[in-house]
Amino acid sequence: MTTAGRRTFEETLRRPRHGEGAWPGRHRNRGPADAALLLIGACFVLPLLWLVFGSLDAEAGYQTRLPASASLANFTAVLTPELLLRPLWNSLLLSAGTASVTLVAAVLAAYPLSRFESRFNRPFMYSILCGTCLPVTAIMVPVYGLFVQLRLLDSQLATVLFMAATALPMAIWMTKNFMDAVPVSLEEAAWVDGASGLTALRAVVLPLMRQGLGVVFIFVFIQTWGNFFVPFILLLSPSKQPASVSIFSFFGQHGAIAYGQLAAFSILYSVPVLVLYVLVARGAGGSFALSGAMKG
Amino acid sequence: MHRPAKFLVALFCATALVATSACSAEQPAAEKKTLKIVYQKTDSFTALDTLFKDAKKDFEAANQGTTVDLQPIEANDDDYGTKLSLALRSAETAPDVFYEDTFKVRSDVDAGYLLKLDSYLEKWADWKLYNDAAKAAGTADDGGIYAVPLGTDTRAIWYNKTVLQKAGITVPWQPRSWDEILDAARKMKAADPSLVPFNMYAGKATGEGTVMQSFYELLYGTDSELYDQQEKKWVVGSQGFKDSLAFLKTLYDEGLAVTPAEALDANVWKKVFGEWLPKGKMGATVEGSYTPSFWQKGGNYEWAGYAEDMGVAKFPTQHGQEPGGVSMSGGWTLAVGADSKNPDLAFKFLSEALSKKNSLAFTVSGSQIAVRTDVAAETEYLAANPFVKDVSDLVSVTHYRPATADYPRISAAVQVATEAVITGALSPQQAAAQYDKTVKDLVGDAKVVQK
Amino acid sequence: MVERKTVRQQLRLLPVLPSVLLILVFLAAPILWSFHASFTNAALTGRNARNPAWTGVENYVRLLGDAAFPASVVLTVVFVVASAVVGQNMLGLLIAGLMTRARKPVAAVVGTAVVAAWVLPEIVAAFAAYAYFSKDGTLNQVLGGAGVAGADWLYAYPMVAVVLANIWRGTAFSMLVYRAALADVPQDISEAALMDGAAGWQRLVFITLPLIRSSIATNLMLVTLQTLAVFTLIWVMTAGGPSSASTTLPVLAYQEAFKFGDIGYGTAIASVLIVLGLVFGIAYVRLLRGDKR
16 A cells, blocks of 8 residues: 555645656746756647647648648538437447446446455456457457357447446556545444445445546547447448548548648547547546556 | 345356347348348549449349348448458358458368359340450459459550650650560660659569559560469569569669659659659659549549540550550459358349449449440440540450459568569569479469479 | 354455456366367367367467567566556646646646546547558657657557557546546645745655555556456557567557467467566555555
8 A cells, every 4th residue: 555545535636736846846946847858748739739730721632731721621521410419429429438438347347356365366467457458359250259148239338338348447547546445434334323334435435436437437438439340340331330430531542632621630530539638637636647547 | 245246147148248238239130031242432433332322222122122232331342342251251241242352262261251153144145245354354364254343454664745745755655575665664774864664563562553553564475474274383483583583673673663662652653653653753654444433533543634645555565576565464353152051032133233334333433444245335434434445455464363262461471582683682583483482382382393 | 163254254245246246257167178178189170170289389389479469568567567567657647737827727628638548449549540650640640740750650650659649548547547546545634734935846756646646556556457358449540560669569469369370379379468467466566555554
């Protein structure tokens, strides 16, 4: 257990969230830090310029250039129900579904792992984590075979379950560590009042780790939102495909690509996750509290 | 500890329920006959979608009780191939009729995925109308026919007339040998050193484009070949292979083609179509018969003046030997799944989809070369763009890739050899020797022949 | 009594079951199948597609004799070390550190810029990175504007380009982790050190870093495992080229399994990838354990 684990959770929340003393340097002199940060920030923004310029340029190529005349033609071209809205809705279903299933399963799994010492805990945690280093393309052939056998192809629900399984190792890991930060003493009080383990989990522990749950949810959500290969392979009907798959509409025959529309679509496709991130980050008090998740 | 147990039971019930409902949703209606059709569709490639929708309407009207289930796959060529291969692996998911790349036909026949169509084709009156090259495209190693082409393509030299004229070359231009290409390219270079006089693709980045639009035009114009059809063996150690590499080396070393760095960018062809040729910065290149589709109205690189400014020429053989020209063909076919429960019905649908009316519409909107002689004679087809006749005539000198199951790796080895030569990593001799070794390792000594 | 206790103890583990079931069915089973397939000549098409035969360790023997393989392992390690262990990890720590000192609005704006690259769907990020590094892309235009001659990054320095792109895309995660970790470092400790006249770097090395050591180890483990699996980014930017100068193991496995349809060989490469993940994983677990004692 690290220091944070020993403090009560409320204490952790109440403490000022900016540890100025932790980083070398004097407090007053903010100029150099500002300048350095802005420089780094500029480097991170530059690659996004192509997206912005390209989306406004009716004749965009893959080269970045200021559009000769800005037009919203690309946006109007992609703003159709079939091209954008339905795929986005499917993306939302898949991502929210996967994040929810993952969260519920991860909380259930994390509870005993966090609360009861067992020889089984450590090996379990490490062995499931190792699965995350495999690119999903490497197991897609057997997964397809499995879905054929179980007659699950073209089922959005089954696709959600599969993506939840791939997200679970990280999610369990993070959730367990968040839970470790909630002191057992609070639950013991609930047990004395006759509450069962799961009641205590629901009534005492979960409310205290709201932030952490938000982090896990958004983490899984973002991963699923961008996932192309899994829904592409496991879903058959075009009407069920998410935006990560329909983005390939802009790739034509003989390798032609409609770059302007691709850029416009990419922007519209990325906005929902950015908004979600901003909302959750705000709710988490600005620093998107990952700290709890990261104590090994 | 009762509550958690109850909770878990409830959870499992819920999971089971959800799982079963997911299953039941999958079951198709029992007795009615259903044909499953799988093909590729994207926002900018809808010609095939239109074709199948029309065919479905007509077919269902004519065959009561039959449902045609269209399953378009929205993807680029590679991903389409992957998903189709996965579906073909099991009888349950295999489609009845599907869109199949000519270069996958043979390996999918080896895999047992395709139905032999000979007995059906005998009875199909329209089959006589297909030209011989098209008939060969769907032929497998056993001599049987397993796929019917939708259309095809050829490769030719596309040149910018103004650039050639500035260098004092008379148009229309028709080189008779490799040396005449080099002569013309050097003249263009001398007239304007900033030009790319004559480009041919090379390297792994352009993938099949490197072999289909460059290397095979050279190799098949020598006295050698890639694959011995009679013996069914891969050719190694041939002089033609070395000569072809040497020709590419000359082009790149003398700066007659693009720079090696540009050649190894997978997007180089976009500049060829979108920038260099329209702006008169490139003299000529070897490209597919679908080239005008990029410049026509609605194409990716609209260029109103292409019909006047561009010319097309046959790629010559090495020394002008017979038959005087070379072209390569690919294209896509329709095939019937070997596991189809209603093969007769599936073929019937295939023939409906390939009717004269449907073929004509698809050929024109997809910038294809007609494979049916009746379509080829239609004025609507011939009027699609000014070059249709020229590129269609190349069918007489065209070749198809020896697309066996080993072919993708052989092709990759050829691409590696071209890349090594143009970057100067290896001499043509060394690169050819390395290719020979790779091929022997891949297919085994028994399947190569020294020529 | 004893028996009841063990039963109860086992019952306590029941809530783990949904996760275990999901992982067993959808993750462990396919991985095991893949491992099994690596000992066969399974293929997507061609003669062996429907009736794959057991070929023993042939795929692995071929792998050892394949010139592309050792190069690919080296490139994978370089990619992981340069872009994850050094790049994302260090840059994330640096940004988080600077944020504690910078003005709040600045920190917020820069934080959002860094995070934007992270939340972009991978395929979009990959296209943006391609457009950025291509010969007449944004980077060379900016360099040209500053009077510096650019380079053809994707051709001349493909690994540099994909490493930088992966740093760009993934640093947000490390930044968030370290921001939170630094916020947890008690102020009084480092203030005491400041009183003692410890220089900035001394406080960093001797006080701050040891305090957040477990965060560092966990972060390293997670970014390493994620980076090992990176495929789309490299595939879109360079497709593993030129030649095979940026063909990491996931790219090689994809080429073999899908481009050449050789599932057996492709899964053998994937198995090597898992072993590589284990090696990195064990190293970090050691680092973590050292912290606990």
